[in-house]
Amino acid sequence: NAGVTQTPKFQVLKTGQSMTLQCAQDMNHEYMSWYRQDPGMGLRLIHYSVGAGITDQGEVPNGYNVSRSTTEDFPLRLLSAAPSQTSVYFCASSYDYGGAFNEQFFGPGTRLTVL
Amino acid sequence: DAKTTQPNSMESNEEEPVHLPCNHSTISGTDYIHWYRQLPSQGPEYVIHGLTSNVNNRMASLAIAEDRKSSTLILHRATLRDAAVYYCIPRQGGSEKLVFGKGTKLTVNP
Numbered sequence: 001n002a003g004v005t006q007t008p009k010f011q012v013l014k015t016g017q018s019m020t021l022q023c024a025q026d027m028n029h030e031y032m033s034w035y036r037q038d039p040g041m042g043l044r045l046i047h048y049s050v051g052a053g054i055t056d057q058g059e060v061p062n063g064y065n066v067s068r069s070t071t072e073d074f075p076l077r078l079l080s081a082a083p084s085q086t087s088v089y090f091c092a093s094s095y096d097y098g099g100a101f102n103e104q105f106f107g108p109g110t111r112l113t114v115l
Numbered sequence: 116d117a118k119t120t121q122p123n124s125m126e127s128n129e130e131e132p133v134h135l136p137c138n139h140s141t142i143s144g145t146d147y148i149h150w151y152r153q154l155p156s157q158g159p160e161y162v163i164h165g166l167t168s169n170v171n172n173r174m175a176s177l178a179i180a181e182d183r184k185s186s187t188l189i190l191h192r193a194t195l196r197d198a199a200v201y202y203c204i205p206r207q208g209g210s211e212k213l214v215f216g217k218g219t220k221l222t223v224n225p
Contacts (some may be wrong), residue, residue, distance in 0.1 A: 041213040041217065042214075043159065043213075046214065050211075103164075104151075
């Protein structure tokens with residue numbers, strides 16, 4: 001299994017540009033989520049999905065859109081990039097939502113810089 | 116969400132045990148205590164979790180206080196690869212939501 005994969009690894013955008021961060025998992029996990037991590041800080045939840053066709057907002061959803069058309073993929077779209085969105089983005093997945101023994105598997109991250 | 120307090124940083128020598136403390140005095144009765152760690156330039160990885168009893172796995176042990184207001188992650192023999200930021204996260208039962216604090220940065224000296 002490849003686990004959780006993210007592309008690209010690095011990206012530089014100009015203010016106002018849009019882009020999509022890709023996330024895929026091959027473990028047939030129902031739950032997927034996106035976090036951002038700013039320097040020296042812990043991770044903050046942006047959006048999450050409990051299954052194909054179902055998404056919900058996390059702690060910091062503004063400026064981001066998500067959709068979940070398949071179990072495997074959970075892309076994160078930046079509609080109009082701003083310097084405040086400069087961060088490292090992590091995608092995570094787990095077997096299902098709320099299972100007592102679930103561990104979350106994280107991808108390697110995408111480092112985004114917005115100029 | 117339960118608040119956690121962890122030391123900002125700790126140091127250890129290689130092959131010595133490490134005890135990483137976490138206070139979570141506002142934890143609710145159904146919150147599981149999860150520990151994740153983040154190696155440099157990587158995504159977090161799961162370490163261990165527990166509810167009331169002490170837990171062991173191949174990576175670490177988790178000691179949970181009887182009143183559940185604190186817990187301690189124990190690395191029995193630290194290696195250089197254990198240098199990471201360790202996060203203690205009370206997770207609500209029935210929820211996948213993980214709320215990360217700043218964690219404890221563990222430095223392991225050769």
